[in-house]
Amino acid sequence: MTHHQTRITIRFVLNGEPVEIAARPDDRFVDLLRDRLSLPGAKVGCGIGRCGSCTVLVDDVAMNGCLLLAYRLEGRKVTTIEGLGSLPEGRAVMAAFSEGNAFQCGYCAPGFTLAMTALLMRETMPDEADIREALGGHVCRCTGYHSILRAAADAALKCGTGD
Amino acid sequence: MPLLGFAALAQSLDEAERPAAECNFAFPISHGTVEGNARFLHCHSAVLARVAVDRVTGMVEVLDLDQHTAAGPVMDVANYSGQIEGGGVQGLGFTLTEDTLIEGGAFTSRNFDSYMVPMIADAPANMRVFAMEELDADDPYGPRGVGELGISAVSPAIAAAVADAVGVWVAEAPFSPEKILSRTGGMTAAVE
Numbered sequence: 337m338t339h340h341q342t343r344i345t346i347r348f349v350l351n352g353e354p355v356e357i358a359a360r361p362d363d364r365f366v367d368l369l370r371d372r373l374s375l376p377g378a379k380v381g382c383g384i385g386r387c388g389s390c391t392v393l394v395d396d397v398a399m400n401g402c403l404l405l406a407y408r409l410e411g412r413k414v415t416t417i418e419g420l421g422s423l424p425e426g427r428a429v430m431a432a433f434s435e436g437n438a439f440q441c442g443y444c445a446p447g448f449t450l451a452m453t454a455l456l457m458r459e460t461m462p463d464e465a466d467i468r469e470a471l472g473g474h475v476c477r478c479t480g481y482h483s484i485l486r487a488a489a490d491a492a493l494k495c496g497t498g499d
Numbered sequence: 500m501p502l503l504g505f506a507a508l509a510q511s512l513d514e515a516e517r518p519a520a521e522c523n524f525a526f527p528i529s530h531g532t533v534e535g536n537a538r539f540l541h542c543h544s545a546v547l548a549r550v551a552v553d554r555v556t557g558m559v560e561v562l563d564l565d566q567h568t569a570a571g572p573v574m575d576v577a578n579y580s581g582q583i584e585g586g587g588v589q590g591l592g593f594t595l596t597e598d599t600l601i602e603g604g605a606f607t608s609r610n611f612d613s614y615m616v617p618m619i620a621d622a623p624a625n626m627r628v629f630a631m632e633e634l635d636a637d638d639p640y641g642p643r644g645v646g647e648l649g650i651s652a653v654s655p656a657i658a659a660a661v662a663d664a665v666g667v668w669v670a671e672a673p674f675s676p677e678k679i680l681s682r683t684g685g686m687t688a689a690v691e
Binding site: 374376381382383384386387437440468471472473474475476477478479480481482483484485 | 502577578580581584585586587588589610611612616617618619620622626649
């Protein structure tokens with residue numbers, strides 16, 4: 337990969353805190369998180385936007401951190417899995433996924449959790465088709481997805497009732 | 500927030516303070532160590548698949564997957580259903596889309612753009628997991644491990660469902676659309 341040699345200063349809000357970082361414009365955002373900002377929750381699975389394990393929320397929209405270039409972060413609000421507890425939808429999803437034993441090895445868990453949170457932030461009572469669509473970009477090798485579907489439905493219920 | 504590797508973590512403790520555990524278990528194997536009925540070592544499963552086959556594209560969709568397992572008493576429902584459901588969809592992938600092609604001694608599929616793992620859209624609409632928990636009175640070993648047991652019988656179940664749907668037995672996984680169409684004749688086939 338050819339990198340721009342010059343670094344630029346990028347300012348954004350990361351999990352509620354203002355961040356200023358010097359980076360190459362085409363640095364992958366997931367590498368900045370993991371290698372420079374000590375936030376290893378976003379994982380690099382495939383590196384090509386297929387597996388969803390590097391997911392972050394950018395202005396409350398789930399995006400692949402491996403496809404997101406550093407210059408795109410300027411002025412944005414980013415939430416990673418480490419900051420999810422600050423969102424009520426995030427807390428509901430984490431509680432439901434944990435109680436429902438949604439995951440096994442856990443490698444895909446940050447991505448599924450953030451994508452489900454983003455869905456609940458834009459859709460108050462999603463049905464199974466909404467959930468399958470919102471989680472459609474995430475690979476899980478362990479579970480067969482049904483434990484995730486059950487827990488996601490429970491998260492929607494928890495969120496809807498303010499539980 | 501500094502990150503600490505396992506080696507650094509271990510070195511931060513004196514050797515006497517490091518937690519240690521030791522155990523052993525002589526796992527019975529069927530070759531020579533088992534007197535009598537070797538089936539007590541194994542567990543058994545039966546799988547029922549319902550599929551939809553597109554006669555134009557050759558695509559197979561698994562609609563329902565019912566898995567029945569006889570592995571003795573279930574010790575943890577979440578772990579048990581996780582292994583069986585997870586194995587079910589892994590078996591679905593091995594049967595329909597996952598293939599490791601090798602050319603000149605090297606894998607040609609290097610990533611998820613060419614090695615197609617089932618996604619949530621490919622997970623069956625309905626999956627039911629059953630457990631036959633009774634053991635024979637003279638069973639000497641008790642509950643069996645079910646790790647990945649759910650994979651085993653999925654391919655034959657899907658093969659049987661495809662045969663029932665379009666009348667051809669595909670005997671080599673994955674059941675690609677090309678294999679289905681070459682066997683059914685695709686759009687050139689006579690309508691029954």
